[in-house]
Amino acid sequence: MNLIQEAFQRLFPEEIFPYRAEIEYNRRLSTFNANIRLHHNTISLHLNLQWKDIDNEIKIGLIQNLLIKILKGKRLPQTESTKNFNNSKAILHTPNIELYTNFIKNIPMFAEKNKTDPLLDASFQRVNQHFFSGVMEKPNLQWGTDSRRKLAHYNFHDDSVTVSTLFQQGRTEVLDYLMYHELLHKHHQFNHKNGRGSYHGREFRRDEDKYPQRTFIDEEIKRMTRRKRGFFNFL
Numbered sequence: 001m002n003l004i005q006e007a008f009q010r011l012f013p014e015e016i017f018p019y020r021a022e023i024e025y026n027r028r029l030s031t032f033n034a035n036i037r038l039h040h041n042t043i044s045l046h047l048n049l050q051w052k053d054i055d056n057e058i059k060i061g062l063i064q065n066l067l068i069k070i071l072k073g074k075r076l077p078q079t080e081s082t083k084n085f086n087n088s089k090a091i092l093h094t095p096n097i098e099l100y101t102n103f104i105k106n107i108p109m110f111a112e113k114n115k116t117d118p119l120l121d122a123s124f125q126r127v128n129q130h131f132f133s134g135v136m137e138k139p140n141l142q143w144g145t146d147s148r149r150k151l152a153h154y155n156f157h158d159d160s161v162t163v164s165t166l167f168q169q170g171r172t173e174v175l176d177y178l179m180y181h182e183l184l185h186k187h188h189q190f191n192h193k194n195g196r197g198s199y200h201g202r203e204f205r206r207d208e209d210k211y212p213q214r215t216f217i218d219e220e221i222k223r224m225t226r227r228k229r230g231f232f233n234f235l
C-alpha cells in the first residue's frame with residue numbers, strides 16, 4: 001500500500017480510497033518542506049529528499065496533516081469515521097500527527113543556518129534581548145518582496161523569518177514589531193495541541209500585547225501599506 005493511501009485509511013478506516021497517488025522526492029523544496037496537490041483524481045505529494053530516510057510512521061503523520069488541508073472543503077461520504085471530519089469544528093488528532101509534530105519541533109535545531117542580513121540581524125538581536133531574555137536561537141533572516149499583502153512570515157520548516165522589503169524604510173520600532181510577531185510564532189509554534197490549532201491563539205495575542213505602543217504601530221503599518229490596493233495581513 002502506498003503511504004498516501006495508508007495515511008488516508010488510518011484517518012478514514014471505512015472509506016474506500018478513491019484517488020490515484022504519487023509521491024516524489026526532490027531537492028527543490030526547502031528544508032523538510034513538503035506539499036500536496038489534489039488535481040482531478042490524483043493526489044501528488046512532493047517531499048524534500050531529506051524525508052526519504054525518515055520513519056514511515058512520521059511520514060504518515062505529515063501526510064495526514066496535508067490530507068486534512070486538501071480534503072477540508074470537500075465533504076466526504078457520511079460514515080462513522082468521516083463524521084468528525086465533515087463537522088469542520090471538530091479537531092482531527094491522530095497518533096501519527098502527534099509523532100509528526102514532535103518530529104518537526106526539533107527541525108529548527110538542525111536546519112541550516114546561513115541566511116542573514118545586517119538590518120534584520122540587528123532587529124533580531126534587539127527583540128531577542130528585550131522579549132526573550134536573549135535566549136532565542138537565531139532563525140534564518142531574509143527579505144521577501146515588497147509585498148503589502150504578506151508583510152512578514154515565519155516558516156518553521158526551515159526556521160526562517162521573511163519580511164517584506166517595504167520595511168527597509170520606516171522606523172526600527174515597526175520592523176522590530178514585525179520581528180517580534182514572527183519570533184512569537186517560533187516561540188509558540190508547538191504550544192497548540194494539534195496540527196491545526198489556532199495560529200494566533202489567546203496566549204499568542206497576550207504576548208503580542210506586551211509590545212510597547214502596539215496599537216499605534218498597527219496604525220502606522222496600515223498607513224505604510226495603504227498606498228496601494230490590497231489586503232492588510234501578516235502571518
Ligand SMILES: [Zn+2]
Nearest residue numbers: 181185234235
Ligand atoms: Zn502571525
